[in-house]
Amino acid sequence: MGRALLLLPLLPLLAACQVLEGTGYRVAEAQLLFPEATERWTYFYGEPREVRLGGRSLRLESATGESLWAVPGALWVDGNPLLREVGPALRLQVEAVRGISGSLLEVRTQTPLRSSWLYDGAGWVRLTGNLRQGERRALVQPIGYQTPELQAFTGSEARVLLREVLARRAGRQVVVFELAEPLLRPLSLDPAPDFYRAGALLVQYGLRLEFVAPPPPLFRILDRGTNAAYPETEARAYLAGNPTRFAEVWNLVVGNRLPRPPAPPVDFRTRSVAAFFWGLKPTGGYGIEVVGVTYAGDTARVVLNLTSPRPGAIVTQALTSPYVLLELERVRRVVFTDPGGRILGEARE
Template identity: 25%
Template structure:
């Protein structure tokens, strides 16, 4: 599914022409089929309503199309909501492994177990393009080239590629391969009324969660950049780092006031990475506090620092805890969210609470 100028213009052209269905014009559908770490089918429905709701049959479902929802990251310009959701969603068929991607030094090794059209990867903070076509049975060493989300993947428009990339990024290190159309286990669903040729592009994506370091067999991981280092109101603390692949299997808090305890905290945070970042410097009168939520069954979980205050010798940390919502795109690999915060002042104990609910985490 090489992206061509004609393919990239399909949806745009569809919006300029009419559809014979009463109550809706300019109808076109674009499917994204996920395999591997995900078995999910998403479809954007593009069109105009002509001032009223309309129905269209997608697969075996008669769906109701309405104006697009506001505030949903998958609700793209020109699309309609489907049964009250930003996209049509369903499941795909199981498929065997299509690739093994591992870190080798500063590059990536791609072992193709089936034909691949292109391979992309994220370290949880940025996206990279690793390769173009790789034939089944080949193993290639690739250099990561910075890429905007999943742009250039199959027939995805830039807006679709950005939305899917944002959904997957932050779920730890993972790789995404574009699969050739003839190798997809699922056919495009039927649309009634039938769409004209070119109005129903399909992009198949194979997701490999948990990219491993070839030398250690442990998950590759990267520290979050300085986006989380801004001081909190009151100046009590600031988030230093965080991620989704700590070595902690259960909830724990580590308080580090010296180099030895800080090394323990850092090893817990980055114990699954062969080249962890250097220890941060300890400031006199400050401590580094690590909070580890423990293992989660999929990607899509996260944690960040909302507030920190010391009252009566007790440090109270309130955290923004996130979990994947219904229909979210998540990798099917174990993750372990964590954060590390720099705290100024003295305290004898720590209480950790969910900022949204006030519930104590333990």
Template identity: 30%
Template sequence: MTTGHLARFSLLALGAGLLAGCAVSGPGQLRVHEATLYGAGAQRIVWVYGDLGSGSSSSLKLGQDTVTLRAQVSDPLATPGSLSVDGKAAYVGRIDNAAVRLTLGQDGAGRFTVTPLAGNRVQAVYHTDGARWQKLSATSGLATGGAVSGLRGAGQLTDAEADALTRALSGQGPLAVAVLDEASAPDARIAAEPRPQEQRRTALYVLSSSQIVRTSTPAPANGGQTMNSGTVRLGEVARGTNASAESPSVIVARSAGEVRSLYAVAYGRQGGTPALPGLAPGEALVGVFIGQRSTGGYGVRATGAGVQGNTLNLRVELTAPGAGSITTQALTSPWVIVRVGGTFSSVNVTDQSGRPFPQ
């Protein structure tokens, strides 16, 4: 064999050795569980389970990405028995499919109208106001909601995976989650190499607050929750996440015309406006708008009020998405409207830390 042939053979052997060293091995008893969030979710979340044996790490190919698996980390998405993926609790990838799968309407009495679009089979629909979760009684037509423990029972999610998604999606204001039949999902399960012993996939369609159509029903005469704060009676009338306000602002309404203008801002990016509340003598509505945000997870609520001189001092609590939260990928503009009594000519708003609210 010539020297040239020997050199070529050595290079080929070296290349084969390098390729063999790069092959993914995968952990023992490999299981891959996937939640694909379409609509406002726009994410693919994959939990990986398996046994690392005596080693501290392993490798796996998910889609086009080769990832490193190690012992699980402390993270809101972590589930018992799962492995960390490149230092995170789960593999998270973006998906781009904005096609509408379902429409949802809700009236002031809490009743829903569910309309799946042609070609989409829906197994279940869940709704949350940001804190409490309901499962709807029907997947098409008129439906009512019954209290449930978040997304438990949705698709092929384990209870731990459902709890992790529930935590991640909560606190973003109203939203709905439809469980799609896998045949209705627009793409296939994520490819995994080596082949898992078990592979599950739950396809979900997430509707943000702006996609839930509000139908008009008479509003309660005295608004919603009522709190006494010194000499000022404070009641929350409405709250949402999709105002037309782009910047922080505070709006006071003392007449029917001003109430109409206030509600036009609050419901400016939603499909319907509820009946306007009336005002008793000496009452006013105050709307607090925190301005536009790039994702869900933000919110505002009133916690107390008092009058000093001619100034109404209104205290609010502002919330923001925590680390690791799964936020709806849509522009939001959170707001709250409260009813107050008393005489005042100006409004001073502070947050839970005592910082002045920009207005």
């Protein structure tokens, strides 16, 4: 019994040793797809050491100087701030074009994207978030500059990479596409790093002019009124991403009408339908106004102004059920709020 008790304090120490085991270094790789070449920029982090890459030895050491390519905290490689390799250009069907009107842009891709960013000579604007393979996104050029957020890279790494991209632009506008997945295989390092992080940026210099159809509106009111067939007193939100689900929501909208009108056409490849039912009200005089819609990732935020009858107002003395039905961009989540930000309801696809 005494020996067992003596061993117990050692168990946490043994577990900690197992957690701390590793090769002592980490890798961050940027694959830069320039029009003329593909470059692999590899940064190493951790303790100074030597690693092997193929038949050569790489000496990883603390920073030994200053360089525009250096990232704070990264080890230098054989006296250089990074390991840089250059290969032939890779041709991907990803492009941004400018509309003849000037303010319209369209992003087209045959490979999944995490985001796309435009540098117009004064600053960066975000063009798109995630895009699927084969998707096109028409848009009006955004207003308001911001620092690009690249998911695969830290802020320090992104600043160095984007500075290099701009250094080669020669006065041209630039579009940077962050691909959803890297294209090159990881380096065969020995010993293998504790962690290997990689991302790919495709760089486009200049935008050619082409006819671009105006983008669809941010939202469209499909129907609005006070006589829904929604029977509950509590408010509820719905989100439909396919015809079957839309038919269910449409029945709640028109269930009290005779004859029932057909549902409006919706292209669910690029659009979603959201509905907000305020619930049963004891009289008339209640209404819903759409203040605006904003998008962030796969979420739409719909701001509503809910109006109630003033005291003493002459209103219909019958139950009403106010609602609004909206066509939105393709999203997976919708949040309805009042102008003050209070959540009125939310739904997911």
